[in-house]
Amino acid sequence: MSKKKSYIINAFSIAIFLVLLSAIFSGSIYLSGEEKLAGSNKVDVIHYTLNLNIIDFASSQISGIADLQVMIMEENLSEICLDLLSLKVDSVWIDEASEEKFIYDGKKITIPFRELQKTGNTLLITVFYHGKPVKDPKWGGFYIGENYAFNIGVGMGFVPHPLGRVWYPCIDSFTDRATYDYFITVPKPSIAVCPGKLSESFDNGDGTTTYHWMMNESIPTYLSSVSVANYTCISDTLNGLLGEIPVKVFTLQKDSINAVDGFKDLNKWLTCFESLFGPYLWEKIGFVSVPFKSGAMEHATMISIPEYSLKEPGNFQDLFIHEFAHSWFGNLVTCASPADMWFNEGWASYCEALYYEYYHGQIKFRKYMRKNHLKTLKYAHIQDDAYRALYNNPAKYTYGSTVYDEGADVAHTLRNYIGDEKFFFTMKAMFSEYAFNHISTSEFQEYLERKTKLQLDDFFNFWIENPGFPHFSIDSFSVQTAVSGYKVKVFFRQKLLGTTEYSYSNNADLMFINSSGDSYTEVIELSGPHGSQEFFISFKPELVILDPYEKIADATLDEIVTIREAGNYSFEESSFSMKVYSLSDSVFFRITRNLVLPDSTGHAFILDPAGYWTIEALFDKSFRAEARFLYEESMSPESLNTYFYKAEVKDLVLLFREGPGDQWTDIPSTVVMANNETHVVSSMINNGEYCLGFKN
Numbered sequence: 001m002s003k004k005k006s007y008i009i010n011a012f013s014i015a016i017f018l019v020l021l022s023a024i025f026s027g028s029i030y031l032s033g034e035e036k037l038a039g040s041n042k043v044d045v046i047h048y049t050l051n052l053n054i055i056d057f058a059s060s061q062i063s064g065i066a067d068l069q070v071m072i073m074e075e076n077l078s079e080i081c082l083d084l085l086s087l088k089v090d091s092v093w094i095d096e097a098s099e100e101k102f103i104y105d106g107k108k109i110t111i112p113f114r115e116l117q118k119t120g121n122t123l124l125i126t127v128f129y130h131g132k133p134v135k136d137p138k139w140g141g142f143y144i145g146e147n148y149a150f151n152i153g154v155g156m157g158f159v160p161h162p163l164g165r166v167w168y169p170c171i172d173s174f175t176d177r178a179t180y181d182y183f184i185t186v187p188k189p190s191i192a193v194c195p196g197k198l199s200e201s202f203d204n205g206d207g208t209t210t211y212h213w214m215m216n217e218s219i220p221t222y223l224s225s226v227s228v229a230n231y232t233c234i235s236d237t238l239n240g241l242l243g244e245i246p247v248k249v250f251t252l253q254k255d256s257i258n259a260v261d262g263f264k265d266l267n268k269w270l271t272c273f274e275s276l277f278g279p280y281l282w283e284k285i286g287f288v289s290v291p292f293k294s295g296a297m298e299h300a301t302m303i304s305i306p307e308y309s310l311k312e313p314g315n316f317q318d319l320f321i322h323e324f325a326h327s328w329f330g331n332l333v334t335c336a337s338p339a340d341m342w343f344n345e346g347w348a349s350y351c352e353a354l355y356y357e358y359y360h361g362q363i364k365f366r367k368y369m370r371k372n373h374l375k376t377l378k379y380a381h382i383q384d385d386a387y388r389a390l391y392n393n394p395a396k397y398t399y400g401s402t403v404y405d406e407g408a409d410v411a412h413t414l415r416n417y418i419g420d421e422k423f424f425f426t427m428k429a430m431f432s433e434y435a436f437n438h439i440s441t442s443e444f445q446e447y448l449e450r451k452t453k454l455q456l457d458d459f460f461n462f463w464i465e466n467p468g469f470p471h472f473s474i475d476s477f478s479v480q481t482a483v484s485g486y487k488v489k490v491f492f493r494q495k496l497l498g499t500t501e502y503s504y505s506n507n508a509d510l511m512f513i514n515s516s517g518d519s520y521t522e523v524i525e526l527s528g529p530h531g532s533q534e535f536f537i538s539f540k541p542e543l544v545i546l547d548p549y550e551k552i553a554d555a556t557l558d559e560i561v562t563i564r565e566a567g568n569y570s571f572e573e574s575s576f577s578m579k580v581y582s583l584s585d586s587v588f589f590r591i592t593r594n595l596v597l598p599d600s601t602g603h604a605f606i607l608d609p610a611g612y613w614t615i616e617a618l619f620d621k622s623f624r625a626e627a628r629f630l631y632e633e634s635m636s637p638e639s640l641n642t643y644f645y646k647a648e649v650k651d652l653v654l655l656f657r658e659g660p661g662d663q664w665t666d667i668p669s670t671v672v673m674a675n676n677e678t679h680v681v682s683s684m685i686n687n688g689e690y691c692l693g694f695k696n
Contacts, residue, residue, distance in 0.1 A: 042074040045171050046122070049181040052168070054192070054228050055208055060144040062087075063130035066168045072121040080125065082109045083165035083172040087131035095124050109169055127169040134166050139294055139399075142166045147190065148229045150290040152297045152304060153222035159395040161338055164221025174334050175438045177218035184226055185210045191231045193250050193288045195224060195301045217282060217300070218436050223331055225299035227288045232256045238267050241279040245270070248302075250288040255310040262313025262320065263287065269324050272358040273351065277328045278428040281435055285327075287320075295319075298326035298348075318352045325351030328431055336440035339392040342464070343444060345399065346390065346407015353408065366550050366559075369412060373553055374573045376405040377469070377497075377595050387467040387498030391441050409553035410463045416551035417459055417507060418452055426451040441465075458505035458527075468499025471555035471596040472508065472526050473614070475660050477544045485538040488512065492546070493530045493660070495596040497555040502528050511548040512541040517588055517618060521548075543616050543687075545590060558592035558614075575630035576613060578685070584622040591615055598691045601663050605655060605693040606644050612691040619685075627685050629654065631678040631692055647694045649673065654680045658688040666695070 049067040056062075070080065085107055092102040092111055103110045111125065133142030138157030143150055155163045165172040184192035185208050196215030203209055215224075227250070234256060236247040247266065251259040266285065274280055286302040289310055296319055297304040303323045309316035329351065330344035353372065357365035380401040381387045388402045390410060397403070415423045430439075430447055439447070445460045462470070475491040490510065494502055506526040512535070513519045524533050524546075548560060557573045564586045570577045574593040591613060598612040610632055631652060633645060654669035669682040680692055 042072075042077055043080055043171065044071045044073050045069070045176055045178045046071055047179045047181070048168070048170065048224075049183070050168050051183045051185075052226065053185045054144070054149045054226070055185060055187050057144055057147055057149065057187075060132050061130065062133060062142075062144075062149075062167065064128075064168060066127045066129070066170075068125040068127075068169070070123050070125055072117040072119055072123070075119045076116040077113065078116055079110055079112045080123075082111070082125070082127070082169040083107070084109055084127070084129065084169040085163075085165045086134045087129050087167075089169075090128040090130065092128075093124075093126040096126070129169065136163065140297075143290075143292070145291065148291060149186075150227040150229075150288075150292070150304065151225055152290075152292060153225060153299055154297070154399075156399045161395070161398060162220065162222035164224055167226070170221045172221045174220050174222065174338070175336060177220050177436060179218050180213075180215035180224060182213040182215070182226065183210055184213070184228070186228050189230050190228050191233075191250070193227045193231060193286075193302060195219065195286070195299060197246075197283055215301070219300045219331070220334055220438075223298070223300040223334075225297075225302055225304060227290050227302070227304065229290075231288070234259055234263075236266075238270055238285065240270060241274050242281075245280060245285055246283075247285045249286070251310060252289065252307070255289060255307065258310045258313050259287075259289070262310060262316070265317070266324075268359060269321055269355065272355050273325060273328060275358070276354060276424055276427070278431045280327060281332060282327060285324075296323045298323045298330055300327075300331045321352050321355050322348050332431055332436065333434045334438040336438045336443070338395060338398045340439070340441045340444075341393075341398050342390040342403045342407040342410070343439065343441065345404045347411050349404050349408035350411040353412070362549075369408075369550065370557065370559065370573045372405055372408050373550075374557055375401070376409050376553070377555060377557065380405050381498060389467045390464045392465070406553075413463060413551070413553045414459065417456075418448070418454060422452045422454075455505075458503070462501065462503040466499055466501050468501075469497045469553070469555040470499075470503040470506070470526075471495040471497055471594060472506070472546060472552065473556075473594070473660075474544055474546050475530065477541070479540055482536055485536060486540050488535045488537060488541060488544070489532055490524060490535065490544055491530070491532045492524065492526055494526060494528065495555070497596050504528060506552065508547045508552055509549060510535070511543075511545040512537050512539075513543040513545065513588065513618065514539040515542045515618065517586075542618060543588075545616060548590075555595045556592050557595070558590060560588070560590045563587040563589050574613070575632060577628045577630075577679075579626045579628075581624040581626070582622055583624075584620050587617060587619060587623060589615075589617040598664075598689070599660060601657075601661075603696055605653070605664055605666070606647070606696050607655070607664070608692040609644060612689055614689050615685065615687055617685075617687060619687075623685075624683070625685050626681060626683050627690075628672075628679040628681050629690060629692060631680060644694065649678050651694055652678070652680050652692055653695060654682050655691045655693045656684070656686070656688055658686075660689075664691065664693070666693075 045068050047069040051065040053063045089104045092099045101112050135141035136155030136157045140152040140155040140163055154161045162172045164170040182194040186192045187208050192211040194213035196213045199212045199214045201211045231250040232253045234249040238245045249259050282301050284301050288302055289307045290304045292306045325348040329347040335341050335343045353368045356368045384397050384400040384402050445456050449456050473493050475493040477490045480487045504527040507523050510522045510524045511519050520537050522535050559571050566580045568579050571591050574591045576591050595611040598607045652671050653666040655664040656667045657664050667684045669680050672679045672681050
């Protein structure tokens with residue numbers, strides 16, 4: 001809960017100043033292809049002290065002195081390599097003695113030692129440098145404009161992706177963590193904002209001010225940041241699980257009121273994620289607005305948000321929540337490599353949905369996840385040029401839609417595979433044990449297995465290391481009278497989307513519903529292309545519903561509603577709508593959009609390769625309605641040249657069958673084209689499968 005809000009305009013306490021080099025050089029080197037960073041495991045940077053001048057906005061120049069406290073990690077090491085991209089190196093010192101034999105090629109500084117270094121030795125490496133920092137050609141880097149400067153810590157076009165090296169010499173990786181002192185000198189009235197806490201500031205008497213920020217928790221270079229502008233600071237204090245947490249939000253004066261509104265629920269975000277994943281372990285919560293046009297960046301304790309997000313902050317809550325969730329996923333525990341990026345971004349995306357679940361309940365949570373699942377199934381393979389696995393993608397797709405959107409889907413599926421109690425207990429334990437460290441996908445699997453006592457090979461092999469999706473459905477079920485009820489044998493089927501490998505060891509809820517609407521839920525194991533399982537229940541089921549609560553991110557988009565009155569019902573994610581004219585009692589209704597090829601049972605029709613629908617409902621005799629099935633072009637590139645998409649839309653027919661194995665038959669329908677959409681409309685609504693097609 002918020003205790004107090006105060007507004008501080010361009011005011012900070014007094015601190016130290018160090019005179020830096022003037023900026024006289026500019027350069028531009030973009031990496032192409034796979035470049036190997038300097039660090040490896042030979043050295044460990046323990047602490048950075050960055051003395052940086054950002055005063056020449058007109059020429060986009062910076063100048064700096066970087067002190068690196070380095071520990072030697074390899075016996076008899078003869079040299080050290082540091083990453084620095086496209087800046088001019090003026091001189092290098094080792095333990096305050098000048099080293100003239102360094103080599104700099106515009107990407108790496110190679111510094112020889114006068115004598116071989118032993119494991120555990122510590123050295124002070126000082127680099128004097130200046131120049132024009134570069135931007136990633138796609139996303140990220142260092143930006144300087146009129147009266148502002150800021151960095152975005154990763155590059156989506158650069159390989160490798162961490163971009164600490166565009167503004168200071170470093171071991172630029174996801175795994176090398178260090179603490180920081182930042183001494184940033186800027187012209188008045190600008191303010192310099194960095195991770196950690198402001199220690200002091202100093203008026204240099206020459207129209208500049210130096211700001212000293214101290215970051216006492218270790219972070220990798222890509223989470224390090226600086227932002228410079230004429231900022232206003234909005235301060236607050238929140239109560240976390242471990243005590244009071246200061247909050248600092250830096251914005252331009254014109255955006256300050258909107259910023260107060262945009263972060264009014266920050267205490268709720270904190271409560272949610274601390275409840276789910278454990279205490280917030282950072283020394284402050286910070287946000288800073290920057291004139292970046294393409295998104296936000298989770299710099300530790302000073303998250304960079306785009307200025308445009310504060311024009312209508314209510315429309316960017318999901319973005320803010322996503323970046324704040326990185327305080328656990330990515331910042332507290334970091335992916336071990338770009339191959340593991342789904343751990344950072346997929347889980348932060350899932351946290352957006354978890355916030356809705358925590359405060360708004362299951363209906364909004366499922367709707368949020370359904371929209372994410374729609375994006376994943378229909379567009380991820382288009383945006384990423386193929387169906388891709390979550391793990392170990394080519395560098396071009398490290399920050400692709402698969403990693404973000406399918407990553408959230410798989411996080412959701414994994415949570416339900418493990419079960420809430422074990423899952424959240426285990427995640428809290430992981431964040432405690434791995435705090436301020438990194439984790440790989442294999443280590444994450446091993447940790448989950450050790451804590452939950454579950455075998456997760458099948459899950460990780462398919463859902464994380466394999467492209468595409470399974471599609472699960474009930475093929476049929478049989479009912480026999482038993483001694484104390486009914487024996488129900490359920491036959492399931494698995495189809496595939498974007499993969500040739502079947503999924504194994506999946507557990508799914510199975511809901512049995514009788515004619516009165518009473519329900520009973522069991523769990524079925526889904527392994528391989530098909531199978532069956534017997535259940536004993538107390539009533540005779542009319543319907544058997546697979547995964548009614550949408551816990552598995554397979555190749556379906558479905559929704560359950562209870563229809564209680566006449567009116568219009570829209571199922572946007574399922575590409576279906578319905579106008580109900582009459583009913584005498586409430587109706588259980590489930591619509592499923594199956595995004596796999598429909599079965600072809602003959603040559604009478606050309607079937608829509610985009611998929612088919614399944615209706616499962618308890619209709620009463622007076623139920624009258626009109627169903628509208630949306631015609632969409634397939635999202636599968638290989639389908640676009642098929643005859644189906646070359647035919648005339650006006651010739652579409654609606655096909656129906658009661659279940660798998662039955663023949664498709666065309667039923668009375670009308671093609672309606674309006675508002676750039678085509679629907680096939682029919683008043684024949686029964687339990688079974690529906691598909692669009694053309695007569696062959």
